[in-house]
Amino acid sequence: MQLNPGWLFKVLVTLEAEADAPEPASLPTDLPRLRRWLAMRRWPERRLNELVKVQAAIKSGRERQIRWTESHTYASPRVAALVVVLVALGVTQSTLTFTREPERAAPLGCTQGQLRLTGSTAFRQAVTDVARAYEKHCLGQVTIDTDEENFEGSDAGMTSLDTAGKAHKGEGGLPDQVTFSDTRKPPQYTALLAKPVALSLFTLVVNKDTGVHDLNRKQILDLYAGDVTNWKDVGGNDVPVRLVSRNPDSGTRTVLEQKVLAKGQRLLATTVRSCVEIPAKEAGRCEVKDTSTLLRTVAATDGALGHSELGAARRSTDVIPVRIEGIEPNSASVTQNLYPYWDTEYAYTYKTPPAESPAAAFLRFLSANESGAALLREKGFQPCVDFASPLKCSP
Structure with a gap:
């Protein structure tokens, strides 16, 4: 062969x-x-x-040594090693399959995408907490931008929303932005739709050295009209009055002018460009851009009087919330029409956003009693779902 x-x-x-x-x-x-x-x-x-x-x-050919050969009942070493490796792989795969946490689908009501929140500085902290809860609820499928620069005031937020909506190329409403405002929209924003979210309570706040805890309506009017320039004239200490106010875009300021001050009364013109420029032992008025800055400024300025969202004021231990006519700011006093400094917090969208858009889904979560509404209560707001007529959201 x-x-x-x-x-x-x-x-x-x-x-x-x-x-x-x-x-x-x-x-x-x-x-x-x-x-x-x-x-x-x-x-x-x-x-x-x-x-x-x-x-x-x-x-013919090259001779080689003829060796013994015999039958082997068991597999060769190479085959045996391969079998061991395959068994080890199988055991590892089985272990991973049974020990790893199964992937969970996002709950109903969640959507994918990005959302930008803007508007009221007084409402920023509360809505930011709700946003983080919603992101966690949806397993990170939605990202919500709540950066501080987004919240420059109610009017600024509505202007931003209107501009973004007009630039939107898609059909229907804007799907990725919601603006929060302490007041109703101006008439020029015809495409903005309001959804009542919660009852917002506000309060006057003073520096601790004023010696004041309560003011009546006339005293408040005189202070903001400039007729009272020293706290001793309203039962406080001998300290000059420094008015620290929000800028004109502020909903908190607008509610103060509309519901606490006399009809048509506006705040005095500012006397300095920055609050740190108010001369010592002299009265004056300055403006700041947001609620947190106002609270810090009132705490650091002798004789300061300011205005703030109630929850933020209570969280600050360096200022004193002021009663009006002896009435504490709370839901009960508002319901009984005893406390004047409050308004409805609105969420605005540009037209009606698509039902499955991040904007629409987040607003549903915000209004749900067991989720967003519960967080709003923790922050001192009364959700509209607590009222007999949530769409009216008024005592």
């Missing part, structure tokens, strides 16, 4: 005993039994070569 280079050829060998071999009748004829036969007689296995002689020859 001719073999090509690299080919292997197996030969089946039949064992036969020679005439002078020991115990020829009992000599096994297969290799395994032959080995056992040698072992029983305690002969060394090298006797195998003496008992069995292999004679073979290759007529």
Whole structure:
């Protein structure tokens, strides 16, 4: 038989005993039994070569040593190693499958995308907390931008929303922006739609050295008209009055002018460009851009009087919230029409956003009693769902 280079050829060998071999009748004829036969007689296995002689020859080509071959019941070392690896992989995969936490689908009412919130600085902290809760509720599928620069006041927020809506190229309402305002929209924003969210309570705040905890309506009017310039004239300490106010875009300021001051009364003109420029021991008025800055300024300025969202004022331990006519600001006093400094907080959208948009989904979460509404209560706001007529949202 001719073999090509690299080919292997197996030969089946039949064992036969020679005439002078020991115990020829009992000599096994297969290799395994032959080995056992040698072992029983305690002969060394090298006797195998003496008992069995292999004679073979290759007529042509390169001769190689002819080696013993025999059957193997078990797998070769390479195959055995491969089996071990596959078993290990299988065990690892099974362990991961049964121990890892299963992926969860986002709950109903969630959507994917991005949302930008703008508007009232007084409402920023509360709505930011709701936004973080909504992101967690939706397993991170929606991202909500609540950066401080987004909240520059109610009027500024509505202007931003109107501009973004007009630039929107898609059909329907703007899907990714909601603006919060302490007041109703101006008439020029015809495309903005209001949704009542909560009842907002506000309060006057004073520096601790004023010695004042309560003011009646006439005293408040005189202070903001500039007729009273020292706190001793309203039962306080001998300290000049410094009025720290929000800028004209502020909803908190607008509500003060509309519901607390006399009809048509506006705040005095500012006397300095910055609150730190008010001369010592002199009366004056300055303006700041947001609620947190106002509270810090009132706390740091002798004789300061300001106005703030109630929850933020109560969280600040460096200022004193002022009662009006002896009435504490709370939901009960508002419901009984005893406390004047309050208004409805509105969420504005540009037209009606698509039902599955981030804007629409977030507003549904914000109004839900067991989610957004509960967080608003924690921040001192009374959600509109608490009223008999949520769309009216008024005592």
